[in-house]
Amino acid sequence: MILAVDVGNTHTVLGLFDDSDLHGHWRVSSNPALTADELRVKLIALLASDGHALGEVDHVIISSVVPRLTAAYEEIAGEVCGRAPMLVGPGLKTGMPIRYDNPHEVGADRIVNGVAAYEALGGPVVVVDFGTATTIDVIDAEGAYLGGAIAPGVETSAEALFAKAARLSKVDLEAPPKVIGTNTRASVQAGLIVGEAVMIDGLVRRVWDELGTETPVIATGGLAASMAPLCETVTAVDPDLTLKGLMVVYRRNA
Numbered sequence: 307m308i309l310a311v312d313v314g315n316t317h318t319v320l321g322l323f324d325d326s327d328l329h330g331h332w333r334v335s336s337n338p339a340l341t342a343d344e345l346r347v348k349l350i351a352l353l354a355s356d357g358h359a360l361g362e363v364d365h366v367i368i369s370s371v372v373p374r375l376t377a378a379y380e381e382i383a384g385e386v387c388g389r390a391p392m393l394v395g396p397g398l399k400t401g402m403p404i405r406y407d408n409p410h411e412v413g414a415d416r417i418v419n420g421v422a423a424y425e426a427l428g429g430p431v432v433v434v435d436f437g438t439a440t441t442i443d444v445i446d447a448e449g450a451y452l453g454g455a456i457a458p459g460v461e462t463s464a465e466a467l468f469a470k471a472a473r474l475s476k477v478d479l480e481a482p483p484k485v486i487g488t489n490t491r492a493s494v495q496a497g498l499i500v501g502e503a504v505m506i507d508g509l510v511r512r513v514w515d516e517l518g519t520e521t522p523v524i525a526t527g528g529l530a531a532s533m534a535p536l537c538e539t540v541t542a543v544d545p546d547l548t549l550k551g552l553m554v555v556y557r558r559n560a
Contacts, residue, residue, distance in 0.1 A: 309363045310552040311379055312415055313370035315438040316461070317528055320349075321549035322358060330356040331546060333528065338374040342381040349382065366391035367556045369414035369548070392559055394418060400555050403450040412451065413441075415548055419526060420445045422551030426544075427522045432513055433547070434506055434540060436527035438462055442509055444517070455509050460502050460529055467498070479529075481536055503536035510539040 307329065310321045313336055322330040332352045340348075350360050366383035368391050370376040376393070383391035392398060394414035402421050406412050419433045424445045433443040436459060443454040458466070460479055468476050477491045485500055487493030514520050525534040526547035534540045544550070 307358075307362050307364055308553065308556055309366045309383075310549045310556070311366060311368045311370070312418070312548045312552065313368065313372050313375045313379065314415060315371060317437070318375070319549060320352065321546065321552075322353065322356075322363070323549075323553055326553065328546060328549065330358060331549070336372055336375060338372050340375070340378065342378040345375075345378050346382050346385075360386055363387060365389070365556070365560075367394070367552050368392070369394040369418050369552060371413050371415065392556060394552070394555060398555065399558050401449070401558050402445070403448075405446075405450050405452050416441055416443050416454070417451065418548055418551030418555055419443060420451050420551070421554050422544075422547045423524050424449045425551075425554050427524065427542075430517055430519065430521045432510055432521050432523045434510070434523060434525045434527075434530075434537070435548075436460065436525065436529035436533050440502065440506070440527075442506070442513065444513055446517075454513075457505065457509075460498055460533070463502070464498055467494070480532070499533070500536060503533060503538075506533075506537045507539045510537075 308323045312319045318334050318336045320332045321328050353360055363386055365387055368379050380391055400417055400421055419435055420443050423431045423433045429445045429447045429449055431445050435441045438459050440457045440459045444452040446452055468474055477494050481499045482492040482495040485496045487496045510523055523540045524542045525540045526544055530543050534543045
């Protein structure tokens with residue numbers, strides 16, 4: 307089996323695949339202080355929760371934006387599989403030309419999201435990832451990565467707001483019944499949640515203007531299921547998009 311690992315700044319998503327079939331899917335906190343030994347214990351417990359064992363893993367593919375965790379997962383993969391994992395980055399064939407000014411600046415997760423979206427929907431296509439940062443990524447008709455936009459994620463914006471505004475208390479990150487909040491809780495929710503959705507729609511429509519055509523828009527990330535219904539431009543949701551992209555890249559390099 308293949309273990310796909312996407313290490314983000316806040317969460318790490320792991321998927322266990324047998325060919326293209328997803329047999330297990332887990333989301334855990336990304337804690338760069340954890341050692342490889344501690345991560346191994348966590349992996350064993352996660353796999354066991356779905357009736358699997360670490361010994362079933364034949365190979366590992368990783369996309370990561372946290373170097374310390376990258377090294378830890380590489381160490382585990384080497385011990386379990388007897389060989390180094392595939393690491394999304396320079397030297398690994400993704401099949402997607404990168405049109406960024408400096409291709410090395412593009413996060414591995416953004417690349418594999420684009421690979422999965424183009425594989426599923428063709429191009430042009432837009433990917434919205436609701437994570438620590440909310441990212442918009444644009445893939446053209448030929449399957450090339452054009453670039454996109456990066457904004458603070460909903461949770462990141464909320465943490466900054468509550469840290470700086472002494473009289474505002476934390477609220478649940480859920481959509482209010484209307485935009486005109488009649489109390490502080492609803493007003494904050496309108497600004498954070500509805501404001502995020504409106505920002506996405508505005509950016510996507512400007513992307514469409516620049517492309518000269520409307521495209522499918524697929525959402526992923528931890529908050530995609532709750533945010534996508536509030537966005538007028540989002541046409542599909544796939545919480546496993548990054549893991550699927552990792553498997554596409556794995557097959558192209560296996």
